[in-house]
Amino acid sequence: MAYHYARFGAQIVITARREKVLQQVAEKCKSLGAQQVFYIAADMGNDSDPDKVVEFALEMFGGLDYLVLNHIGPTPFGMWEGDVEHVKWLMKVNFFSYLQMAWRALDSLEQNKGSIIVVSSLLGKLPSPFVAPYSSTKWALNGFFGSLYHELWMKKSNVSLTICTLGLIDTESAMSKVKDLTTAPAYPATDAALNIITAGALREAELYYPYFTYIAALIKDWFPSITNYFIRTTFKYNT
Structure with missing residues (x-):
């Protein structure tokens, strides 16, 4: 996403834990045209x-002008083994920090008619095996920011809020976690990133990427048996 913003000539602040990687990304953003x-x-x-x-x-x-909330804490995918402390920590990283940043940025975004972009997941709408801690954080994001969307509208706020529901994206970290767990297709990260920032720029309430995530979210309540069959045949479990 930073690279796409750079190509549009944006001014960018990026954050992560590893300073060396941040420096490399910042240098590439400059070469791509960031102000x-x-x-x-x-x-x-x-x-x-x-x-x-x-x-x-x-x-x-x-x-x-934009606050893009996209960070997640590392978590292994697999059967949950009862590690409650890890779930608490993951909620702190994947959920509570989003709330903190959104609240801290809200006044400035209000003044600039800005936008909050929240990157969520289809796993925040469809309960699936092997991802219970991660999925719980995405359900929390959808619930909180879905409510905040309505509150901003009721207050006639200048701030738009876009919630992005993504399927499996072919980032290196994602693919390393799911390679032995699912047969679901992965979609290109660069295309996902462009769709995310475009939805934010257009001030859309929701983005579903790729298209089938919207269909999957719709049929979950209409045809639960079909949804459950799809989930159980997509994920693999070796006893």
Whole structure:
């Protein structure tokens, strides 16, 4: 997404835990045409880092037009073995930090008629095996930001909110986790990224990528037996 924003000549702040990787991404963004690129290393599992990142962006630019919430904490996929502490930590990274950043950025986005873009997943709409901790965080995102969408509308806010429901995307980390668990097709990350930032720019309420995620979400309640069959045949479990 940062590379697409760079091609459009944006001013960008990016964050992740690894400073060396951030530096490499920032340099490529500059070569692609970004006006300015700043980065800040942060760990969304720390209580203060979500606020720190937004404050850094506001300090660099004086305001924000877009807040793209896309980070996730690493988690193994497989049968849940009862590690409640890991689920608590993952909720902190994948959910609570999103709330912190959105709230901290809201005043600036309001002034600039800006947008919040929340990257969620089809796993936040369809209960599936092997992903219980991860899926729970995505359900939480959909519930909270779905409610916030209505509240912003009721307050006649200038801020748009886009919730993105993604299928399996062929990022290196995603493919390494699911290679032995599912037969579901993976879709190109660069195309997903362009769809995400386009939906945010157009101030759309929802994005489904690829198209079948919308169909899957629709038929979940209409035809639960078909949905359950699809889920159980898509995932593989070796006893």
